[in-house]
Amino acid sequence: MAADNIDLVFGQPLIGEAEIREVEDTLRSGWIGCGPKTKQFEADFARYKSTHDALAMNSGTSALFHALDAAGIGPGDEVITTALTFVATINAIIHVGATPVIVDVDETTQNIDPVKIAEAITPKTKAILPVHLAGLPCDMDAIMKIAKAHGLQVIEDAAHAIEAEYKGQKIGAIGDFGCFSFYPTKNLTTGEGGMLLAKNPVDLDRARSRSAHGLSSDAYKRYTSSTFAHYRATDVGYKNNMSDLQAALGIHQLARLEENWLIRQQYWMRYREELSGLGLVLPCLPDTGVRHAYHLFILRVTPEFGETRDNFIKKMNGTGIGCGVHFLSIADHPYHEDRLGLNAVDYPIANRISEQTVSIPLSAKLTDFDVDRVVAAVKDISRGNPKAK
Numbered sequence: 001m002a003a004d005n006i007d008l009v010f011g012q013p014l015i016g017e018a019e020i021r022e023v024e025d026t027l028r029s030g031w032i033g034c035g036p037k038t039k040q041f042e043a044d045f046a047r048y049k050s051t052h053d054a055l056a057m058n059s060g061t062s063a064l065f066h067a068l069d070a071a072g073i074g075p076g077d078e079v080i081t082t083a084l085t086f087v088a089t090i091n092a093i094i095h096v097g098a099t100p101v102i103v104d105v106d107e108t109t110q111n112i113d114p115v116k117i118a119e120a121i122t123p124k125t126k127a128i129l130p131v132h133l134a135g136l137p138c139d140m141d142a143i144m145k146i147a148k149a150h151g152l153q154v155i156e157d158a159a160h161a162i163e164a165e166y167k168g169q170k171i172g173a174i175g176d177f178g179c180f181s182f183y184p185t186k187n188l189t190t191g192e193g194g195m196l197l198a199k200n201p202v203d204l205d206r207a208r209s210r211s212a213h214g215l216s217s218d219a220y221k222r223y224t225s226s227t228f229a230h231y232r233a234t235d236v237g238y239k240n241n242m243s244d245l246q247a248a249l250g251i252h253q254l255a256r257l258e259e260n261w262l263i264r265q266q267y268w269m270r271y272r273e274e275l276s277g278l279g280l281v282l283p284c285l286p287d288t289g290v291r292h293a294y295h296l297f298i299l300r301v302t303p304e305f306g307e308t309r310d311n312f313i314k315k316m317n318g319t320g321i322g323c324g325v326h327f328l329s330i331a332d333h334p335y336h337e338d339r340l341g342l343n344a345v346d347y348p349i350a351n352r353i354s355e356q357t358v359s360i361p362l363s364a365k366l367t368d369f370d371v372d373r374v375v376a377a378v379k380d381i382s383r384g385n386p387k388a389k
């Protein structure tokens with residue numbers, strides 16, 4: 001099996017001793033559910049994002065779901081989002097009963113194209129769901145302007161963009177809601193997990209209750225309060241909260257977030273310099289005033305490179321280096337193509353990127369030697385191609 005030979009695994013998390021000690025402390029504490037460590041992680045995260053509060057969840061997908069749910073979006077409503085994202089973005093819209101309206105991306109940024117958002121608005125449109133792909137912020141001025149003009153809510157999928165900023169504003173705190181993922185490959189990981197921000201405290205309260213059975217108080221308070229009280233369901237809820245075992249990881253991952261960001265920034269810049277001139281399309285630099293989260297380094301293996309994307313990945317894997325694909329166009333997934341009646345020709349840019357995109361390893365866990373090795377492997381593939389420049 002090819003996977004057995006991959007020793008430079010794509011998306012490796014950097015887990016420190018502090019995380020390990022905190023998980024052990026949690027295990028020994030007598031409370032491993034949603035409790036004091038989750039509260040601390042939420043408070044730390046809110047401070048990092050300069051927001052009034054934050055709600056820790058069991059995944060980024062749950063954060064998206066509860067954002068849509070708290071926004072009151074449901075059957076009969078339309079939500080405009082990008083063709084180039086993980087299926088979770090689309091599925092959250094489907095799960096609240098609304099209809100995802102998929103639009104194409106900008107060729108340079110690979111983010112949702114605001115011009116196409118404006119064209120897709122109908123009387124049923126309730127929200128815009130931009131995804132800050134790879135950690136590069138979307139054109140938020142244009143998106144917020146469209147939202148304001150049409151009375152739409154904005155839900156940011158900031159799964160890639162925890163450290164990102166846009167003209168002095170923190171990504172995920174610009175729209176009405178911001179959703180983060182702490183999946184193992186993300187910039188901050190809790191194993192599995194996510195975080196939700198909401199501009200309106202009432203929306204966050206609603207999400208907090210609806211993500212924990214719709215009860216009037218959370219489990220930790222139920223079991224630790226000295227004044228006995230019944231906690232009654234005031235709503236029908238789901239079960240999507242975080243646990244203290246996950247928060248134990250998150251507290252220390254967050255404390256080292258900026259340090260890790262600096263390491264990835266260096267690697268990202270090195271790739272951009274050292275892989276230029278090979279006939280590959282490299283990611284664009286952020287505009288001035290825009291802070292990139294450097295989550296992914298995405299290459300486009302174009303026909304000029306003289307190699308298909310899939311062969312490129314096979315050759316990288318052959319040298320023991322894992323790669324990612326972010327992402328296949330939504331129109332390329334049989335379920336979504338069928339359910340949403342999508343046609344790939346309506347998304348020519350996302351479709352082209354979908355066929356050419358490949359992400360090479362970018363993680364704070366990598367060493368300079370690992371980065372040398374990735375660069376050398378890409379150059380080797382390039383040299384093996386008579387068509388490559």
Ligand SMILES: *Cc1c(COP(=O)(O)O)cnc(C)c1O
Binds near residue numbers: 085159
């Ligand atoms: C990872 C990811 C999600 C979902 O996060 P999970 O924590 O895996 O549920 C959503 N959107 C995008 C763009 C992602 O990359």
